[in-house]
Every structure is written in structure tokens, then in C-alpha cells.
Amino acid sequence: MKNFELSKRLTSLPPYLFAEIDRQKKDLRDKGIKFIDLSIGDPDISAPAAVIDNLYQAAKNKENQKYALDQGKQALRASISRWFLKRFAVTLDENKEILPLIGSKEGLVHFPLAFVNKGDYALIPSPGYPGYRGAAVFAGAKIYEMPLLEKNNFLPDLDKIPESVKNKAKIIYVNYPNNPTSVVAPLEFLKRLVAFCAKYGIILAYDNAYSEIYFEEKPLSIFEVPGAREIAIEFHSFSKTFCMTGFRVGWACGNENLVNGLLKVKTNIDSGIFGAIQDAAGYALDKEAVYMEDMRKIFKERRDFFVQNIKNKTFKNVHAQATFYVWAKLPRKFKSSIEFSKYLIQEKRIIATPGIGFGKYGEGFIRFALTCDKQVLKEAINLL
Ligand SMILES: Cc1ncc(COP(=O)(O)O)c(C=O)c1O
CATH class of the missing domain: 3.40.640.10 (Type I PLP-dependent aspartate aminotransferase-like (Major domain))
Structure with missing residues (x-):
């Protein structure tokens, strides 16, 4: 089969971040390894x-x-x-x-x-x-x-x-x-x-x-x-x-x-x-309208719980003003967000998104998506 070259347009793009993370998850699943997924902004809550x-x-x-x-x-x-x-x-x-x-x-x-x-x-x-x-x-x-x-x-x-x-x-x-x-x-x-x-x-x-x-x-x-x-x-x-x-x-x-x-x-x-x-x-x-109110309550409770428990423990600078994301500065001993996210996957079985995946000025940070329930967040906190 002829191997057609991708367009310059496509090859100039980095691999789509979430497709890459999906691949890592599939790898873990194929090996039968359980993990906590805090990587993608896809809420676990049901639609109304x-x-x-x-x-x-x-x-x-x-x-x-x-x-x-x-x-x-x-x-x-x-x-x-x-x-x-x-x-x-x-x-x-x-x-x-x-x-x-x-x-x-x-x-x-x-x-x-x-x-x-x-x-x-x-x-x-x-x-x-x-x-x-x-x-x-x-x-x-x-x-x-x-x-x-x-x-x-x-x-x-x-x-x-x-x-x-x-x-x-x-x-x-x-x-x-x-x-x-x-x-x-x-x-x-x-x-x-x-x-x-x-x-x-x-x-x-x-x-x-x-x-x-x-x-x-x-x-x-x-x-x-x-x-x-x-x-x-x-x-x-x-x-x-x-x-x-x-x-x-x-x-x-x-x-x-x-x-x-x-x-x-x-x-x-x-x-x-x-x-x-x-x-x-x-x-x-x-x-x-009431659904939105209830959803905000759930995400706020998760945010407060997660941030209170990781701040000043593993992470010093933690940002979580709105959205369901937590943007945390890497612990000092890690040199890059990729290194830290690999460590989280390999040692803690937690998947989070390395800041560099959002562009070069995202380096030095990791993103957690609070799209799973409090019990799972508790497990993640205990591991972090
Ligand atoms: C900042 C931002 N804009 C847009 C989107 C796309 O959302 P959708 O296409 O599902 O409406 C996302 C999805 O994660 C997002 O984070």
C-alpha cells in the first residue's frame, strides 16, 4: 500500500494532547492496570x-x-x-x-x-x-x-x-x-x-x-x-x-x-x-437553571476538598478559581511537567495533564480535572 505523506499543515501540529493521553490510558487498560483519571474535562455528572x-x-x-x-x-x-x-x-x-x-x-x-x-x-x-x-x-x-x-x-x-x-x-x-x-x-x-x-x-x-x-x-x-x-x-x-x-x-x-x-x-x-x-x-x-446551581455546588465541594488537601502538602501554588480544573505548580524536585506526569502515572497511577501540553508557557504546571466523585478524589489525595 502506498504510504501517502500527511500535509505540511498536519505535520506542523503537535500530537493532539488528549489523543496522546488517551493512548497512555489505553496502554494501562490493556495491561489491566487500574488508574485514577484526572486528565480530561469530561464531566462525570449526567446530563439533566x-x-x-x-x-x-x-x-x-x-x-x-x-x-x-x-x-x-x-x-x-x-x-x-x-x-x-x-x-x-x-x-x-x-x-x-x-x-x-x-x-x-x-x-x-x-x-x-x-x-x-x-x-x-x-x-x-x-x-x-x-x-x-x-x-x-x-x-x-x-x-x-x-x-x-x-x-x-x-x-x-x-x-x-x-x-x-x-x-x-x-x-x-x-x-x-x-x-x-x-x-x-x-x-x-x-x-x-x-x-x-x-x-x-x-x-x-x-x-x-x-x-x-x-x-x-x-x-x-x-x-x-x-x-x-x-x-x-x-x-x-x-x-x-x-x-x-x-x-x-x-x-x-x-x-x-x-x-x-x-x-x-x-x-x-x-x-x-x-x-x-x-x-x-x-x-x-x-x-x-436549577441543574446549573446543583452542578456548581458539586464542583465547588470537590474543588474545596481537593485544594484544601493538596495545598501546602504536595503543592505550594494551586489555582482553582472557576471551571473544574486545578492548575498546580510542580513540586520543586521535578524539572518538567512531562517528568512529573510520568511519575504520577508510573508511581501513583494517577493521570493528570502536563502543563507543557497547553503550550510552552504551561511548563512548570500540572492540570487536574475534578471530573470524578469525592471518593475517587480522596483516593487521589491519599496518593499525592
Ligand atoms: C476552553 C475550551 N473551549 C472549548 C472547548 C470545546 O468544547 P465543546 O466543543 O465540547 O463545546 C473546550 C473543551 O474542553 C475548552 O476547554
């Missing part, structure tokens, strides 16, 4: 029972068995608009400013194809969600990694971006509450970010996938910042908000011109989201 019932009923509807409209169902867009108004006091026109997605990753990765030309710069956070890198590379962009440093509370220092990069930048990805560092962005920073994008004509792709996983201050929508609608598109996900990762549904919203560009890309790639999933997603937004 009524949403699943709704999905089952909706699947029987013959209309839902056909291709779905590219723009998403009117009813789902209306639910998103109502929820957005209630949650952020932001009005979105459901006919022009909202686009349902096959999960937010799909939209985040396809979006640059609409606006970024070969050679434009894409500014991506480091550490950051690995999807942004693929998005930039697929669109032919040059990548500039913005360091998210502990001393800056994991916010990018926009003043440090070289003038030559800012002038050629087309898009900036920003994500708060942040994966992997867990921090929430203050309004002051978001105002500076919007002013920065407006000044340099940069599109702001604001990833708000974790907007509902907070424990203290409520995360903001970028559209709570005056002027944001001129330059921003915001991404939301049902994956984390309703523990619906497998359903594959999310949405993009905001600037009409940006939303339209993404729609145009999508009409060339996919043929909509299964109608029953759209119905179930709309139902979740309309009816499941």
Missing part, C-alpha cells in the same frame, strides 16, 4: 434527565430526521437569546447574531477560515486550549503565543506584544474562565482587551465555554463590555454548562458580520445539527 427525555421524544419527530437548517432552529436561537438576556443582560438578535454549532470546538476551529488569510498573525494564549493552535494552522496563520503568567494572574500582557505582530494580527483567542489555569477575567482587563482589538483592527474570538462553572464572582460575557460588539464573537458550549459533552452542541454569537462569516464556512462543511439535539439544548436553557 428531563433533557434526555426531551431528546428521546424529539428524535421521534419526523422533521428532526431530516437535514437541519444550517443556521440552526429558530426555537433554539430564541432560547439562547432569552437565556443570554437573563444571564448577562445582553440583547442578541436571534436572527442575525446567534449561530448554533456542533460543539463550540467546531466553531472555534472553523471560524478563522472565514477571515484569516495566509500569513496573518493569530494571537493564542499559552497555556491555552489546544484547539486554537489547530485553528490558526488550518487557516495558514502565523502563530504568536501570548504568555499567561502566574505573576500576571494568567492574563496576557497586551503591551508586550510586539508592534510588528499587532499590526499584522487578524484574530486573538481569549478564554475566561480559563482552561487550564482556572482564572476568571476581571472587567478591567476585558475593557483593555476590547480597546486593544478596536485599535489594531483585530477580531476577538472570546471563548466562554466555562461561563457557568464558577463559585464566587460570576464570569462576564464579552458583550457586557461597551464596544465589544464591534469586534467580537463569543463561543458557548452545552458541554460544560449541562454536562452534555457527547451531544455536540454549542453556539457562537455577537457581531453579525463575524457570525455570518462563520455560517458561510459551515454551509460549505456541515449540514446542521441533529434537530432533536437542538430541541433538547433549547429545553436545557429554558428549564434547567
